[in-house]
Amino acid sequence: ELAGLASHSRPAVYLGWDRPEAASLYWQAAGGAVGSAAEQPRLEWEFSIEDSFRQLAVVDGTEAFTRSGTISWEGPGAWQRRRLFGRELYWVRASWAGGLYQAPVSVEGLVPCGVEVIEGHTVGQQPAMLHFSESAAVLPPHPEGDFEPFAGLSLLLSSSGGRTAWKTLRAQSGSGVPEPDRFRLRRRADGGVEVVVGEELQGQVKARIEGLRAGIGRAGGNIGGRLDVLEYEAAGLDSISHPVAILGGCGTESAASFQRRLAAESSIGPAVVSGADYRDLLRALDPRLSRIEVVPHPLRPAEVWVVVWGAGCEHPGAQRLRKLERCLQQRAPLGTIVHVVEPLRLPFTLVLGLSGGELSRGQEDELAASLSEVLEKDLDPLTGGSSGDGAALVAELSVGDFQARAAAAVSGADVTAELALRIESTLADGASLELPIGLPVLDSVTIEMRLAEKPVVVKAGGIR
Numbered sequence: 001e002l003a004g005l006a007s008h009s010r011p012a013v014y015l016g017w018d019r020p021e022a023a024s025l026y027w028q029a030a031g032g033a034v035g036s037a038a039e040q041p042r043l044e045w046e047f048s049i050e051d052s053f054r055q056l057a058v059v060d061g062t063e064a065f066t067r068s069g070t071i072s073w074e075g076p077g078a079w080q081r082r083r084l085f086g087r088e089l090y091w092v093r094a095s096w097a098g099g100l101y102q103a104p105v106s107v108e109g110l111v112p113c114g115v116e117v118i119e120g121h122t123v124g125q126q127p128a129m130l131h132f133s134e135s136a137a138v139l140p141p142h143p144e145g146d147f148e149p150f151a152g153l154s155l156l157l158s159s160s161g162g163r164t165a166w167k168t169l170r171a172q173s174g175s176g177v178p179e180p181d182r183f184r185l186r187r188r189a190d191g192g193v194e195v196v197v198g199e200e201l202q203g204q205v206k207a208r209i210e211g212l213r214a215g216i217g218r219a220g221g222n223i224g225g226r227l228d229v230l231e232y233e234a235a236g237l238d239s240i241s242h243p244v245a246i247l248g249g250c251g252t253e254s255a256a257s258f259q260r261r262l263a264a265e266s267s268i269g270p271a272v273v274s275g276a277d278y279r280d281l282l283r284a285l286d287p288r289l290s291r292i293e294v295v296p297h298p299l300r301p302a303e304v305w306v307v308v309w310g311a312g313c314e315h316p317g318a319q320r321l322r323k324l325e326r327c328l329q330q331r332a333p334l335g336t337i338v339h340v341v342e343p344l345r346l347p348f349t350l351v352l353g354l355s356g357g358e359l360s361r362g363q364e365d366e367l368a369a370s371l372s373e374v375l376e377k378d379l380d381p382l383t384g385g386s387s388g389d390g391a392a393l394v395a396e397l398s399v400g401d402f403q404a405r406a407a408a409a410v411s412g413a414d415v416t417a418e419l420a421l422r423i424e425s426t427l428a429d430g431a432s433l434e435l436p437i438g439l440p441v442l443d444s445v446t447i448e449m450r451l452a453e454k455p456v457v458v459k460a461g462g463i464r
Contacts, residue, residue: 016089
């Protein structure tokens, strides 16, 4: 009982775990709220290390055990076993740090590995064009979220007489090939949803999905022994269902990832439309991205390319790019094609030809180093460019982009000579990309000295 305790008391709840991993716990409180409106109770969370405890960052949905909710944390790297209460386990301790409880804290149940899900909503009847191959077709992504199982699917099919008519199929549970006039839904490895019908179908078929419901996002797998907990309450919510009950859904996610994704999904409207929408959603979903550029295709208005940089310009990785692309595609307006890519790096060598002057080898090296330093600063993807927020993406490499810098470097080196620039790159001369997603990367600067041509003198008896 925590009600009426003296200020010097430090009651605590100890939770023991057999593995030092990220975890969650559903705390099912018995009775109503027990916190004081005047001074909300506070808890201090810690994890075991050697013979003491260290502070632990926790997402506490119970508000210090005053109501039912999920408690979750990331696995601390320094977590160590400790023998307490006759058990050697990895311990988490919640100590009373202040505030008042109006009544004793009572708990009805503790469920380890509670899984958080988000409410779904009814979209209604949805038309679709399905492309069947061997009686299976992938459902197109919906901009409002992941699919929930639906009970009816109507297909526009041709009869033996050549006439077309709508035929309604009903959902069938289980796995394998469904019966005639029935269909099944199954989850694909890439996260998409596939419909399989109980009759031979091939090619393009018009369809209507009856009573389609969509969730804001995918939640954890419905694994035995785990509890589905609603963490996000929407005004006017009448019922709750697991967004991705088919085939066990997808893998569980951490509390931090869940909170970040939920905040991102809630802050953007029903669809991402502007470049700012794309950037805001990606930054909320993956704060490690150091730069995001949205590039509409110049010839195909419905095609959007989003170029991203990882932390410190690291390569984001193909799997990470595909995940971000799927998130954006689900929120993009219908008909919009979204590509998420890293910048196409365009390495090049800048050849500086000088004529009409003379430089020693040391002066050549000094001029090349000086120009390289200036250009590398200008081409930095995070701090370069005229505005200091990163070098601009390009569709081609042009000597005109470097003419002014080269002239300034030659003038600063007190060299009187005519200069000519040339770019050597794997990108062929005069070639360009379809759209500006390339990032110039300077390999080196080379100095070429050209001898001045001596005038031809005509004298009697020949040319000298």
